[in-house]
Each structure stands twice: as structure tokens, then as C-alpha cells.
Amino acid sequence: MNRIKHKLIFFVFFSLLTTVFVVAHNNGESGSTGAPSENTCAKSGCHNSYPANSGTGSILISSDIPASGYVPGTTYNISVTVAQTGVSLFGFDLVALNPGGNSTGTLVITNAASTQLITDANGRINITHTNGGGASNNSKVFNFNWTAPSPGVGTVTFYSAGNATNNNNNAMGDYIYNTNKAYTQAVSNTITTGTVSGSPFCQGATGINIPYTITGAFNGGNVFTAQLSDPTGSFTTSTNLGTLTSTTSGTIVSSVGLPAIAGTNYKIRVISSSPAITGTTSTSVLTINLTPTTSNAGLDQTVCTNSATLSGNVPTVGTGQWSLVSGSGTITNINIASSGVTGLGSGANKFVWTISNVPCTPSRDTVTITYSGTITPSNAGLDQLICGTTTSLSGNVPTVGTGQWSLASGSGTITTPSSATSSVTGLGVGTNKFVWTISNPPCTPSTDTVSIVVSASPTASNAGVDQSICGTTTNLSGNIPTVGTGQWSLVSGSGTITSASSATSGVTGLGVGANKFVWTISNAPCVPSKDTVTINVVTSPTTSNAGSDQLLCGSTTNLSGNVPTVGIGQWSLSSGSGTITTPNSATTSVTGLGIGTNRFVWTINNAPCPSSTDTVLIIVNAPPTTSNAGIDQTVCTNSANLSGNVPTVGTGQWSLLSGSGTITNINSTSSDVTGLGSGANKFVWTISNAPCTPSRDTVTITYSGTITPSNAGLDQQICGTTTNLSGNIPTVGTGQWSLASGSGT
Numbered sequence: 001m002n003r004i005k006h007k008l009i010f011f012v013f014f015s016l017l018t019t020v021f022v023v024a025h026n027n028g029e030s031g032s033t034g035a036p037s038e039n040t041c042a043k044s045g046c047h048n049s050y051p052a053n054s055g056t057g058s059i060l061i062s063s064d065i066p067a068s069g070y071v072p073g074t075t076y077n078i079s080v081t082v083a084q085t086g087v088s089l090f091g092f093d094l095v096a097l098n099p100g101g102n103s104t105g106t107l108v109i110t111n112a113a114s115t116q117l118i119t120d121a122n123g124r125i126n127i128t129h130t131n132g133g134g135a136s137n138n139s140k141v142f143n144f145n146w147t148a149p150s151p152g153v154g155t156v157t158f159y160s161a162g163n164a165t166n167n168n169n170n171a172m173g174d175y176i177y178n179t180n181k182a183y184t185q186a187v188s189n190t191i192t193t194g195t196v197s198g199s200p201f202c203q204g205a206t207g208i209n210i211p212y213t214i215t216g217a218f219n220g221g222n223v224f225t226a227q228l229s230d231p232t233g234s235f236t237t238s239t240n241l242g243t244l245t246s247t248t249s250g251t252i253v254s255s256v257g258l259p260a261i262a263g264t265n266y267k268i269r270v271i272s273s274s275p276a277i278t279g280t281t282s283t284s285v286l287t288i289n290l291t292p293t294t295s296n297a298g299l300d301q302t303v304c305t306n307s308a309t310l311s312g313n314v315p316t317v318g319t320g321q322w323s324l325v326s327g328s329g330t331i332t333n334i335n336i337a338s339s340g341v342t343g344l345g346s347g348a349n350k351f352v353w354t355i356s357n358v359p360c361t362p363s364r365d366t367v368t369i370t371y372s373g374t375i376t377p378s379n380a381g382l383d384q385l386i387c388g389t390t391t392s393l394s395g396n397v398p399t400v401g402t403g404q405w406s407l408a409s410g411s412g413t414i415t416t417p418s419s420a421t422s423s424v425t426g427l428g429v430g431t432n433k434f435v436w437t438i439s440n441p442p443c444t445p446s447t448d449t450v451s452i453v454v455s456a457s458p459t460a461s462n463a464g465v466d467q468s469i470c471g472t473t474t475n476l477s478g479n480i481p482t483v484g485t486g487q488w489s490l491v492s493g494s495g496t497i498t499s500a501s502s503a504t505s506g507v508t509g510l511g512v513g514a515n516k517f518v519w520t521i522s523n524a525p526c527v528p529s530k531d532t533v534t535i536n537v538v539t540s541p542t543t544s545n546a547g548s549d550q551l552l553c554g555s556t557t558n559l560s561g562n563v564p565t566v567g568i569g570q571w572s573l574s575s576g577s578g579t580i581t582t583p584n585s586a587t588t589s590v591t592g593l594g595i596g597t598n599r600f601v602w603t604i605n606n607a608p609c610p611s612s613t614d615t616v617l618i619i620v621n622a623p624p625t626t627s628n629a630g631i632d633q634t635v636c637t638n639s640a641n642l643s644g645n646v647p648t649v650g651t652g653q654w655s656l657l658s659g660s661g662t663i664t665n666i667n668s669t670s671s672d673v674t675g676l677g678s679g680a681n682k683f684v685w686t687i688s689n690a691p692c693t694p695s696r697d698t699v700t701i702t703y704s705g706t707i708t709p710s711n712a713g714l715d716q717q718i719c720g721t722t723t724n725l726s727g728n729i730p731t732v733g734t735g736q737w738s739l740a741s742g743s744g745t
Helices: none
Strands: 018-021 058-063 075-083 089-097 106-109 115-119 125-129 139-147 156-165 175-183 190-193 209-215 223-228 239-245 250-253 263-266 268-272 278-281 286-289 301-303 319-326 340-342 347-357 360-371 384-386 402-409 423-425 430-439 446-454 467-469 485-492 506-508 513-522 529-537 550-552 568-575 589-591 596-605 612-620 633-635 651-658 672-674 679-688 695-703
Touching: 058 156, 058 175, 075 089, 075 156, 089 139, 106 115, 106 125, 115 139, 125 139, 190 268, 209 223, 209 268, 223 250, 239 250
Parallel strands: 018 156, 190 278, 301 360, 384 446, 467 529, 550 612, 633 695
Antiparallel strands: 018 089, 058 075, 075 139, 089 125, 089 156, 106 139, 115 125, 156 175, 190 209, 209 250, 223 239, 223 268, 263 286, 268 278, 319 347, 347 360, 402 430, 430 446, 485 513, 513 529, 568 596, 596 612, 651 679, 679 695
């Protein structure tokens, strides 16, 4: 084994299927997990400074394998933790062995940076650390997976060893720890549901015996539950029929009534709670029949002939059958709920309607048909169509029996119900049906119905808001009637209605001025409702003309819009600045104009027609910079330099006012001048920015002759503080002494 301890290597052994060993080997170690036929690295020639497990550290194998054991073919998470305070490099080694001492299951790398697989000298597959994979302070957790072997292997033991190294680059001073952990294969539990006897059953039935047998071990407190499928045999939606707290085979007696859903393919199974096992489905198929429909033989009858019609209810569950209980009579068809009966005896005759659905208890009901003697046929009179809430009925006066009015549908109050010609008030809109019934107990009354149809008053007409438009076409806007139909018509003015029956019909060909249209809503026989709308047609305004654009030097001017013949004009400032004195005057003055472009809009309005607009530009230029031609000059030659100021607004130009001289560059502020005449020569510096008044300034350049050359006399060497100077007397110019250096007055 390599003892280069640049890294701390920790060997961990996991029992249940793998064995692990950790050593101070840069690239991992195998065959040193402490498993049968293996040592750990706490031996001679390895990390044998201390006996195994003698330090203050530890090694721990952990996993998510359940306590009940591993399931063959299932992959589990395994971890080996090597710990010792103050250590920063760990290693491990682990193998998983079957009872015969051979590797079993499959070790799976989940982090190739910290773990690797190595086959040891015994042919066992080891998982161990990688070079640098065990670096960690105080503890290191090595994670990997293990897939359980095929069934029948039995107990699997994980063996693991770990190394907590002092990182001193040799095998001395390191601590070795080892451990193991065993796991058994999980035992399968089964539940076999037995045969259920007694089918068919009636809905709601309880006390059904449901036997079952088990294999395997069930935990204390386990509850077996009998479940009923849906009618198709599916347990997706099942019903719990009963429970039994037990750990052994037995019989569950149902305590929950069978569902009220008929079916011939119900199945039963038994499930458990600890562990959660779903048992087999019972081989017997159950049939559930529903409780028969509650029998209703109909109302007792009193008839005036010796025949009648029975009126039992038609069963939705089960089959019905009529039978004679007392009296006399022949039932035409005993299985038809509305069978006829003939040969009724005088007085009471009793018949029973029985509805059966085996094995459920039948439902029975009895009806009495009393045969007794006939009445004037009823005539309620002709139907009526009215517009109002009051009318008179016109039934026939019975010669046998008594009459009575009743309201069948709609609304209305009958003033005298027993009068054939009673008045009726409070009639509702629509059809109101009244029944004239002539009775002579015990015989069946004679009835006839009359309909009083009340037309509602038409919807109140609303022709819409009066319109003022610019054009010859528009749309009307009458209300859509909820009662009745609408119709447009022209009252005055002119215009063609496109669709007279449309509330929002278009209108064309409108004349200038007022045009009146009527919206009439009718619902015969009621009085129509009418409303009038006026469409006022207005002409377009005069085309706007804001006048010619202006270029000026100043802040005030007059606008010159056209005077409208149709509509009203209004000035507005679109951009720039300026105050409009009289906005409604076509020729208003404007003050406060800003330098640059100022836009004014002349708008002529004649609502509701579109406005006519035009824009004029008032462009204001700033006054030019004040001219400064520079200081007057007196020169001794016939040339000089001009020194006008540089304009910030406008452009400058030199010109000769008097005298003589040639300006080299008239646009240059500092142009040269040559050919000056003797005496005064005047030049003008003009700064212009049209249309503003130019700014001018004049400079005088005086050209005088050449002066007498100066001669200060000969140098003197004296002994004293006083002497006389001997300069020459100038013929042109004046002379002046000055002290250049030294001292003297």
C-alpha cells in the first residue's frame, strides 16, 4: 500500500451489501475493510501507529434501506461518514458481501470526484476514495448508490474502514476506524380474498361474510379492510364495507350497507394498513339489486261509469303488478301501471299496485275506485284579444251541476267565480287562461278553457337626441322596442329613410335646416307611441387663410387672416411665443413675439362641421451686435490693422468713409489696410442682420510723417554728480529724456 500522505484517506465499511475501507493512499485502497479474510490498514506495514478504533474519531454507515429489508433490484442511497476533530484529509474503503463472502449487488459511483471502484486481490468490488477526494475539515461524507441483488441472496453485509490522516506524508500517526452493517431481504406479504356467498344482494345489505387468508408478517394494530369495486369491477372508486383489526387470516363481516347502484359485476378485495398490502380480488362476482321503486297506486277515484283507468307509478326499479283486493272489476293488463279496469261494481272497489325486485322487499299501495252517476258539458266561451286589464267572461249556464271559474295560467282576479259571465280584473300581459268547471259530485267535472290574450302597451317611443350635423346623411337613433314594432316617417323638411322599420336607419338627402322624423312604436290593438327627432343640417365653415408669412425685426406685428362668411374665426399660438391681443379678430395685433419662428393658426369653426385651419409663420430676427470699430490710431507708415469687434448676431463689413486706404478683407474684423493717405483716414465697421437696422462705428487712422532720428550724444566719463546731456534737436517730433539704468535726476 502506498503511504504518500499528502492527502488524508479514510476507510469506511458499509454492511448490507458492501464493504468499504479508507487508507492514506492518494488513489484509494481496496481489500482493507476488515471484512472476513481482510485486515484493516491498522497493521504492520500500513497505518499501524495506533490500534483500529482507538482514536477519538468514528466511522458510520447509513442508508435509506428500510428496516423491513432490501427489495431485490432496488437502488438505495449509501453514505460512509468518517470523522475526527482536527483532521482535514480522510479516506475510506467499502465492500458489500453475501453470506458466502463474495461481492453482491452493484456499487454505483454518484460523485466521480471523490469515489472510485477497485477490484481487490480476492476479486471483490471495492468502492474507495479518489486522489484528493477526501479533503474536508473534521469529517467527510462519501456518498454512492447500491443496487440490491436478485432474490435469494439473503443477508448482505457492508464492511467499511476509514482513515483519519495527520497529513504528514508518511504512514505514521494516522487513525484507522472500521465498522459493518447487515441488511436482510424483505419478506413479501400477501392477502388472498376468499369467496363471498349469497349473491344477489339488495342495496343497503350488511352482515356479509368476507373471508381472507394471508402470508407474511403483519404489524400489531394492522387493520384489514374489505373493499367493494364499482359496478364494472374497478377499484378506482371503491367502497369500504367493513374492517377487522388483526394480524392473521380471518373473516370480515360487512357493516356498511351496499351502494344504491345496481350491477352484476361487483368484486370484493381485502387490503391491510401495516404494511399496506392490496389483496387479490375475490373470484366470486356479486350482483346488487336496488330497492324497488316506492309504489304509488294513484289517487282514489269516483267515476260515473263502470270503467276507469288505473294510474300507478311506472317503476324505475323493479316490475309492477295490479291485483283486486275488494269489490269487483276486471284489470285489462295487470303489469301496466295505467291499465284499464272494466266491470266495476257499485260503490268502492279496491286495487293494489305491487312493485317487486328480488331479493328486496316489495312495495305496495292501494287505490279505491268508487263507481257512482253525469253533468252539463262545460263551454267557457270564445277566446278574447284585448288591450287592458279588465273584461267579462262568457261561460255557459249549466242545467246539471254547478259552475266555477278558476285561473289556469297567467294572472287576473275573477270577481264572481260562480257566475258564468263574471268580470275579470288585473289581467296580465300575454295569455291568461281561465277554466269553467261544471261539477256534480262524485262524477268527473266537465271543464273548458278560454284564453284572454292581453296585448301590452307598446314600448314608449324615444326618437333619440336631436342632431346638428354637417352633411346630408346621418343615422337615426330610435329605441329598440321590447313591446311592439317601430316605424320611421318624415314629418317636415326633407330626407329619405333607408329602412323605415330599423331603429337606427340611415337617412340621406337631408335639406339644410330642420328636418323632423317620427319614430312610431305600435302593438295592436293598443294606442301607438310616438316621438319626434329634429335633424338640423349645418353648412361647412369658410376655408381658413392665415395670410402670408412675415419676417420682421421686433416683437409686435399684425396678423392678417381672412374674415369668415360662414363660421367664427379664432387665432391660436401653435409654437414659439407671442400674445394674441384679440383672438377672434382676423387682423389682431400680436405682442411679445420670440426670436425665431412663431406659428399662429387661424381656425374657422361652424359646429358640428369640421374646422378649417391655416398656419402663418412670423419669423423674428434679433438686432445685430452693436458695432465697435476699435480705438483711433496714429501710424507712421501708410498701412495699419483694423480691430472691429466680432459680432455674435449678424455679419460685419468694413468700408472707407473718408481719406484713402485699401481694405485687404472687408469681412475680417482685423483686416489689414494699405495705401493710407497722409492725415486722417476714416473706416466704418457695419454689423448687419436683415431686416433689422445695421449697427455702425467709425475708426480714424491718422498717417503722420517719419520722425527725426534720435541722437543722445557721446558717452561721458566725469568725476562728480552733475553734467549736461547733449541730445540732438528734432526737426520732426518732440524729444524726451528718461533714465534707463543707474541713477540721476
